Amino acid sequence: MNTRRNPKDSSKRGAKPGMNAKVQPKSGTRSANSKTGGKPGATAKTPAPVKSYTVAEPAELLAFLLKTVTGRGRNSIKSMLSRGQVSVNGKAVTKHNFQLHPGQTITIDQEKPVQVKEMIGLTIVHEDDDLIVIQKDAGLLSIATGEDNELTAYRQLMEHVRLSNPQNRVFVVHRLDRDTSGVMMFAKSEPLQQMLQNTWKDTVKERSYVALVEGVVKKPEGTISSWLKETSTLKMYSSPHEGDGLHAVTHYKLIQANRHFSLLEVHLETGRKNQIRVHMSDIGHPIAGDKKYGAETKAVGRLGLHARVLSFVHPTTGELLTFESAIPKTFLKYSAPAPTN
Numbered sequence: 001m002n003t004r005r006n007p008k009d010s011s012k013r014g015a016k017p018g019m020n021a022k023v024q025p026k027s028g029t030r031s032a033n034s035k036t037g038g039k040p041g042a043t044a045k046t047p048a049p050v051k052s053y054t055v056a057e058p059a060e061l062l063a064f065l066l067k068t069v070t071g072r073g074r075n076s077i078k079s080m081l082s083r084g085q086v087s088v089n090g091k092a093v094t095k096h097n098f099q100l101h102p103g104q105t106i107t108i109d110q111e112k113p114v115q116v117k118e119m120i121g122l123t124i125v126h127e128d129d130d131l132i133v134i135q136k137d138a139g140l141l142s143i144a145t146g147e148d149n150e151l152t153a154y155r156q157l158m159e160h161v162r163l164s165n166p167q168n169r170v171f172v173v174h175r176l177d178r179d180t181s182g183v184m185m186f187a188k189s190e191p192l193q194q195m196l197q198n199t200w201k202d203t204v205k206e207r208s209y210v211a212l213v214e215g216v217v218k219k220p221e222g223t224i225s226s227w228l229k230e231t232s233t234l235k236m237y238s239s240p241h242e243g244d245g246l247h248a249v250t251h252y253k254l255i256q257a258n259r260h261f262s263l264l265e266v267h268l269e270t271g272r273k274n275q276i277r278v279h280m281s282d283i284g285h286p287i288a289g290d291k292k293y294g295a296e297t298k299a300v301g302r303l304g305l306h307a308r309v310l311s312f313v314h315p316t317t318g319e320l321l322t323f324e325s326a327i328p329k330t331f332l333k334y335s336a337p338a339p340t341n
Helices: 061-068 074-082 153-161 189-196 275-282 329-335
Strands: 002-004 025-026 052-056 086-088 105-109 122-127 131-136 181-187 202-213 220-229 236-239 244-257 261-268 305-313 320-324
Touching: 061 074, 061 105, 061 122, 061 261, 122 320, 131 153, 153 181, 181 189, 202 275, 202 320, 202 329, 220 275, 236 275, 244 275, 244 329, 261 275, 261 329
Parallel strands: 181 305
Antiparallel strands: 002 320, 025 052, 052 105, 086 105, 122 131, 131 181, 202 261, 202 305, 220 236, 220 244, 244 261, 305 320
16 A cells, blocks of 8 residues: 655655654653562562654654664564554554654553454554545445444444544445445544535545456547436446436546456546446446456456545645555456567
């Protein structure tokens, strides 16, 4: 996962995370509660210190720790991370590539590890007081479909934010289908959720996908426009008649192809349910693995759809944040052009 900060800020572009991080150590140790009594001559056990640092420049967490923490090797620092002994602004973080931003406080507690539940099928790539941005794996539900015990991104993130305060909550801003992987965002308050949903077209500057579709897409680029409706069996379909459903516009550009599959870059002008899946089927090139909308292939073992880029203006800071996820290797493999002799 590559996180691009504001592209207009050329001083940050191209810098390796953590390489130029400057820190300002804060003094502070855990208050001593140990008793000094005991056998004559016995030395009271000194609690391990709690050290804090302030982030001065953007960096990834592991790189920051390797540069900042002295007297410990790489494996030791990675172990502290996995045991939940490292906190960012008071919240335990275990992800090595967690993105740090200026002003955040990193606390290292060498005495008492915090029990952190490992998340399944998702990675937090950005978190602040307002938002959480994740990368979701294919196969994980965004939110529950009715079953109480379903594993979802929403449920895991709710548990995550309540570690620091039982009153904390997360709110769904947009969704990805269960079998679609990639970048998605959650809000930490209901007013913010509503604001983001109401201003989505203005707030989101780029939202692009990669789609692995069946067959050879002959036009190198194109636009698909139709009105989407839903059947009683919850399947979406296109209507060519203006106003007969919700208007949906999809733009695509060919990345690479062979005689079996094509890999497309897809940009959404609108965000309707199953929009890309329906539109790819409309042009005769259903998404690989998408039996619901006419696919015949199963070679990829998943739905060939990945949310690659999400770029938006932060609703509080006004900063342009861009999160980019790599194209799945299987997509590249199955759409690779045949070698030329």
